[in-house]
Amino acid sequence: MDWVTLDRIGQYTGTTVELRGWVANRRSSGRIRFLQLRDGPGTIQCVVLADKVTPEEFEFADKVPYESSVIIRGEVREDRRAPNGYEITVTRLELVSEAEPYPISKKDHGVGFLMDHRHLWLRSSRQRALLKLRAVITRTARAYFDELGFIGIEAPILTPTACEGTTSLFKVGYFDDSAYLTQSGQLYGEAAAMALGRIYVYGPTFRAEKSKTRRHLTEFWMIEPEMAFYDLADTIDLAEGLVCRIVSAALEECRPELSLLERDIKPLERVVAPFPRITYAEAVEVLKNKGLEFAWGDDFGGDEETVISEAFDRPVFITHYPAQVKAFYMKRDPADPRLALAVDMLASEGYGEVIGGGQREDSLEALEKSIEAHELDRGPLEWYLDLRRYGSVPHAGFGLGIERTVAWIAGIHHVRETIPFPRLMDRLYP
């Protein structure tokens, strides 16, 4: 008899199978007992009847501690009332390992308690739905670029360079030297784009920011395409295609998960091209029309992003930011050198920035000036300047933050639930 996982249960109607998993729930009703079995790919109701099992097994079905591991044999029946359409009539119930009293119960636990037990919390239906959704999103994002002929590369994690400013670096002892954890794979992605044309980096990035907002983790993942001979408009087209592809994959492959998360999918169904494209100056007008005080030249914070994104029914691209609020590598707008050819994409429904990118400075002279103006140490960036010395080309790229994207598509409040083991300023365990 085969061990069957619950993603394949539909192929076994009317036959006897072996299931292996954990007791997620149980209840008794006179001569009938119900175990909810969770095996990873799915859950199923297992019906235990006194005349089908031994008295010991029947007794055990009433007492087995939650999250104990078991092997169950029984017959698969179609049952329209069951959540996944099937039930099992148990003929054998075998304990693998009896769980100690499980710390996570149905009652409301505080977030701190759940985060301390993140390794167990992952077993809940909500967290499993989020992990599945995340896996679909990251797989789809890579497939989008693979199918366009981009080459997936890995940027180094240990770097000698600060990419997004020097104040939020994690320092690592590196033998007799020091290194920093990467803030973005972009600079290395640019070097690879000069070799391979169009590439994408998928990897973890780090910011030692002392922010405790619902949008910040100290360790987060990005997918960062970088393309030789692309300009700002090409890059926005590429980003728009990516976001549409991700949202439609979530709607196609994760309906049960979105339903379990009680996600209203109507706003997601509106995420189709073209997305609105406005300038920073126009975004400032949006804020003023809503009565917010905002000075030209400032960067948008979370509150401003929420207000702007709520003004549109789908994601919105904002371009042409003041250069002063953007990183040193951003190309200046030839039509107005106060501006950078930068783009951010704000997700809909107030979810704020999930994409940041733009055209990169391809002039050696302009880049040298910018490094000086930003008071960056030029030594560790000499290799990056080489990209402008040897066959510089117009090029552009962006980074999409995985956790913010998952939070948006899942419709959940805080990014901490979108990654298996979140790292925050005060959270390094488990």
Next chain:
Amino acid sequence: MDWVTLDRIGQYTGTTVELRGWVANRRSSGRIRFLQLRDGPGTIQCVVLADKVTPEEFEFADKVPYESSVIIRGEVREDRRAPNGYEITVTRLELVSEAEPYPISKKDHGVGFLMDHRHLWLRSSRQRALLKLRAVITRTARAYFDELGFIGIEAPILTPTACEGTTSLFKVGYFDDSAYLTQSGQLYGEAAAMALGRIYVYGPTFRAEKSKTRRHLTEFWMIEPEMAFYDLADTIDLAEGLVCRIVSAALEECRPELSLLERDIKPLERVVAPFPRITYAEAVEVLKNKGLEFAWGDDFGGDEETVISEAFDRPVFITHYPAQVKAFYMKRDPADPRLALAVDMLASEGYGEVIGGGQREDSLEALEKSIEAHELDRGPLEWYLDLRRYGSVPHAGFGLGIERTVAWIAGIHHVRETIPFPRLMDRLYP
């Protein structure tokens, strides 16, 4: 007129196209000049004839510095003599950016020089072939698990725990605390397997080892599947399938790259299931039969791995190592408690270990004893012990090292060329 990339050039025979890229080579022969254009996806010979371009363009074709970026227009012709089957007759030649004298020439450079210029070295045909091969290998590995229904997850990089011993940890300042860079995603993968059944982790791992061998990097990538209810034999089957799938993808998708790398593909064509499976004790016999002195209980080093792997015509699995040479989480062999239910896979042709794994200790008591025996700090591992307190199950997994796998399939000597920006004990730049 369309900008065309060279992966699509075959669709444009007989038409005029625009190409964008870099001058990889040039030569002149009287009234005819040849530019080799590299655009990332490919290279093509561009023929410049005096009567098809302006005198300035013709002159320029003779002098354009190597690695300058250019836009070329011309007509696509089929030409069987050309390496990729096509040539361009140039009608317009436009400079984008003139390169300074390019530091990497045809002459032999030392490895140190090339590594200092890694950001430029990537543009060589050999390095591009290796990056393409790596991308195919990592994509194929993930696809293998995705298609089997495994969920891809990300393990944390910043951890409070040592996984593979405490002597090779990189320490990171974490606000007022310290963290360590992960040595393996496995422990977190185990927690996720208890929630999702079968998962895989793809991510960077770190070892602060003071080894300067051809098989060691301080930063390297692994794919690490972890499966609830799998035993050692199931895990070997899974690993065998993965390696066969990766090798056949390389043979199917990377023929030109393997040819450029002068890889003898016959040994790769022999990589088909079943692979030999021997015990540690049998491997020791192999060494003794070859005249090597080796004491039972020692771990195999690079030399021993080479000798063992050369005794077989395809990869070999070695199981049942002495527990003392394996990590604390390895399950003891019930038939002989001196042994661990561990498995390593040595690649063929002397390439040594590319996979390490086995069955995990699922008894709380045995794991507690092992932590004590290994003199590990138990505090940061309490969450890991919880996995044995709440529904422990037999489970197993392995890690496949990406760089060693790429080096093996490419047939190259040193892993430093298998990752875009290698990190070694004395190498952190660029």
